[in-house]
Amino acid sequence: MDDWLSGLPEHARAYLKGRRLDEVECIVSDLSGIARGKAMPAAKFAKQSHFYLPASIFQQTITGEWADDGDQPFLEPDMILQPDLETACAAPWTADWTLQVIHDMVDPDGAPVPVAPRNVLARVVALYRARGWEPVVAPEMEFYLVARNTDPRQPVVPPLGRSGRPAAARQAYSMSAVDEYGPVIDDIYDFAEAMGLEIDGILQEGGSGQIEMNLRHGDPVKLADEIFYFKRMIREAALRHDCYATFMAKPIQDQPGSAMHIHHSVVGTDGNNIFVDAQGEETPAFSHFIGGMQKHLPQVIALLAPYVNSYRRYVPDFAAPINLEWGRDNRTTGLRVPISNTQARRLENRIAGMDCNPYLGIAGSLACGYLGLVNQIEPAEQFKGDAYASDEGIPRNMAEALDLFAEATEIHEVLHPRFAEIYRSVKDLEYRAFLQEISPWEREHLLLNV
Missing domain, CATH: 3.30.590.10 (Glutamine synthetase/guanido kinase, catalytic domain)
Known part of the structure; x- marks a missing residue:
């Protein structure tokens, strides 16, 4: 686990100095700018190179309804989340020692998911x-x-x-x-x-x-x-x-x-x-x-x-x-x-x-x-x-x-x-x-x- 921690930004390493990392929040922005994703023990995060979320998170409205994507919506295919460790930073309001990491989203072929807001901006x-x-x-x-x-x-x-x-x-x-x-x-x-x-x-x-x-x-x-x-x-x-x-x-x-x-x-x-x-x-x-x-x-x-x-x-x-x-x-x-x-x-x-x-x-x-x-x-x-x-x-x-x-x-x-x-x-x-x-x-x- 120490290997990936050594590659974190300096401010993240300073936050954790002398402390044991408890949890990592793997997050993405939906269309509204709400942070979505999953939290996991730091030890599990260290062992995995990617994670999954359904593509349907980009069809959810601010009121919690689901828009039709016009492309076999019943399948709800998974996207692959790849951590961008340069974005790792503290979540200093939490009760334990937690890092947040923004993830990039790609499809199973490795292509950027075009609906992901971060990918939209990166494309421009x-x-x-x-x-x-x-x-x-x-x-x-x-x-x-x-x-x-x-x-x-x-x-x-x-x-x-x-x-x-x-x-x-x-x-x-x-x-x-x-x-x-x-x-x-x-x-x-x-x-x-x-x-x-x-x-x-x-x-x-x-x-x-x-x-x-x-x-x-x-x-x-x-x-x-x-x-x-x-x-x-x-x-x-x-x-x-x-x-x-x-x-x-x-x-x-x-x-x-x-x-x-x-x-x-x-x-x-x-x-x-x-x-x-x-x-x-x-x-x-x-x-x-x-x-x-x-x-x-x-x-x-x-x-x-x-x-x-x-x-x-x-x-x-x-x-x-x-x-x-x-x-x-x-x-x-x-x-x-x-x-x-x-x-x-x-x-x-x-x-x-x-x-x-x-x-x-x-x-x-x-x-x-x-x-x-x-x-x-x-x-x-x-x-x-x-x-x-x-x-x-x-x-x-x-x-x-x-x-x-x-x-x-x-x-x-x-x-x-x-x-x-x-x-x-x-x-x-x-x-x-x-x-x-x-x-x-x-x-x-x-x-x-x-």
């Missing part, structure tokens, strides 16, 4: 690399700490801070607001250190109990792995302090939604950013990347905003752009060019919600930029002024987003047609289930008035 990255490009991303994570909500019929409310008052709204960048739930933040830092996860910064956002966490830039698959780990870890840190962490796009009425802004740049074979030339001037490649985003983002909104609640975030003047304009240092545009030095020239996609699966959200965003580069798509003119007053450029509900995704054959080829088929089937089933629900608003305003 491979398309970039085949052309001599290295995509680089830097995600921003927004989430809420909220009071425990054990009755789904009741609205979500902010947690009580150490002052005994509910977390305050409209206190963006306030250090005292962050201090209100300092013990949760302390555990997030401690857990992140044990897991080898690097936090670039934490700040208070505009909502009550809303936090933004920035991650440093890097490889898209590695960063998606980190977000996948972070979401699980942050939930555990919150539970230690009698509150919940939620990554819903819009958990509290009349409060801002939570986004997963994605900063994009692309490095060429010479190691330089292809968005600028040797003189520091922006290149046609930068324009084409923006053009691809503007043309294709509507077709991948179903990935960036995957639930009916996601579209409640797209409200004008609530820090959630609903347009496809691009501008320089303009937070009202859906696509923003931040202030930076020339080699850090990048484009920020502000459309994605924090409720998206990080692998699929980043894959969808990169796919748009890739098609822009390959097809040399020209963007619209830079937008100057308040883009909230511009035309809405994205679908405003799940049904419209799914229709656009269904027609996006170029996007399907980049992500994989089989993935597109299964994803739409799952999301159609989720949407139909939602339409069967009768909301409190309907009972309040329609029961006796219509």
Whole structure:
């Protein structure tokens, strides 16, 4: 057993130093970003090179139903899970000494399972690399700490801070607001250190109990792995302090939604950013990347905003752009060019919600930029002024987003047609289930008035 432990990342070895590893969690991300898999004694993990899970885990909806895959669904064939030991890290909230390991999924012939979200993102990255490009991303994570909500019929409310008052709204960048739930933040830092996860910064956002966490830039698959780990870890840190962490796009009425802004740049074979030339001037490649985003983002909104609640975030003047304009240092545009030095020239996609699966959200965003580069798509003119007053450029509900995704054959080829088929089937089933629900608003305003 010691042989495989010696090959673990340094932070995992440091976590286990002087201790006996008890358990290994073999995990994968399903379409919703939920960690699925199996836990086993460390001694058993050390003896096996691979494990099995049924392919049907990618047909399960967020409500627990099963979508038809159209391909002999009654067989439920197994996938082979192969551990990526570079992803091994601590699960520091557990009672014993446990490691988590993300696994890659292949079929019995060794080919990547095309529906697995990590494989979808790896496929898009491979398309970039085949052309001599290295995509680089830097995600921003927004989430809420909220009071425990054990009755789904009741609205979500902010947690009580150490002052005994509910977390305050409209206190963006306030250090005292962050201090209100300092013990949760302390555990997030401690857990992140044990897991080898690097936090670039934490700040208070505009909502009550809303936090933004920035991650440093890097490889898209590695960063998606980190977000996948972070979401699980942050939930555990919150539970230690009698509150919940939620990554819903819009958990509290009349409060801002939570986004997963994605900063994009692309490095060429010479190691330089292809968005600028040797003189520091922006290149046609930068324009084409923006053009691809503007043309294709509507077709991948179903990935960036995957639930009916996601579209409640797209409200004008609530820090959630609903347009496809691009501008320089303009937070009202859906696509923003931040202030930076020339080699850090990048484009920020502000459309994605924090409720998206990080692998699929980043894959969808990169796919748009890739098609822009390959097809040399020209963007619209830079937008100057308040883009909230511009035309809405994205679908405003799940049904419209799914229709656009269904027609996006170029996007399907980049992500994989089989993935597109299964994803739409799952999301159609989720949407139909939602339409069967009768909301409190309907009972309040329609029961006796219509």
